[in-house]
Amino acid sequence: MSVQIKKTMRMRSWVLSFLLLLFIVPAMGAAPGDLLYEREDKSEIIAFPPSVFPHWIHRINYRCDACHDSLFEMKRGATPVTMELIGKGEVCGACHDGVLAFDDSFQNCARCHRVPSD
């Protein structure tokens, strides 16, 4: 292979990486990865960690409109979530009912209430 061709190929892969950065990475960023809920009462955090919401894992199974905006607004903390609402089949409980996805029984607490992975 001539030096000239090699150079063109290197240039092409560089252009490709640039396009990837320009379009694909921000598109991924539009759906955040793990979101960590915050508690207003900070004393509770020590006793029990807040819930994680693995946004990315849910995205694999669902389209955006499965949740936005009927169940959750597209803004962190904008939709109130409590265990009472989950137990009533609202917010996370719309799916985490033991049929579509694991429910809020005791063996499952730590699946949501854990340290986030990123």
Ligand code: HEC
């Ligand atoms: C499907 C995910 C999920 C499961 C399973 C789950 N929780 Fe939660 N929980 C949440 C979310 C989301 C919140 C709201 C954000 C926060 O405070 O962590 C919450 C809030 C809480 C709170 C704060 C006060 C309140 O009532 O909202 C406590 C305490 C709590 N959970 C305990 C538990 C216990 C104990 C279990 C198991 C019996 C459990 N949770 C199971 C998602 C879950």
Ligand code: HEC
């Ligand atoms: C299974 C439900 C679900 C699906 C599907 C889903 N989201 Fe979300 N999204 C959530 C929840 C829950 C939150 C956090 C809401 C909160 O903190 O009150 C959230 C938050 C967001 C936020 C706000 C992040 C921030 O930092 O303020 C954006 C943006 C977002 N989602 C975009 C998307 C996009 C784009 C898609 C599709 C590609 C999508 N979501 C699919 C449930 C979902």
Ligand code: HEC
């Ligand atoms: C549109 C339906 C839907 C909604 C709404 C939803 N989930 Fe899920 N979630 C699922 C499904 C389906 C799974 C994977 C199946 C399973 O593990 O039972 C899952 C898995 C999870 C997992 C385990 C991911 C892993 O690491 O394997 C966590 C944690 C979780 N959800 C938390 C939440 C929390 C917290 C909320 C509310 C803020 C929520 N989910 C709302 C459908 C949903």
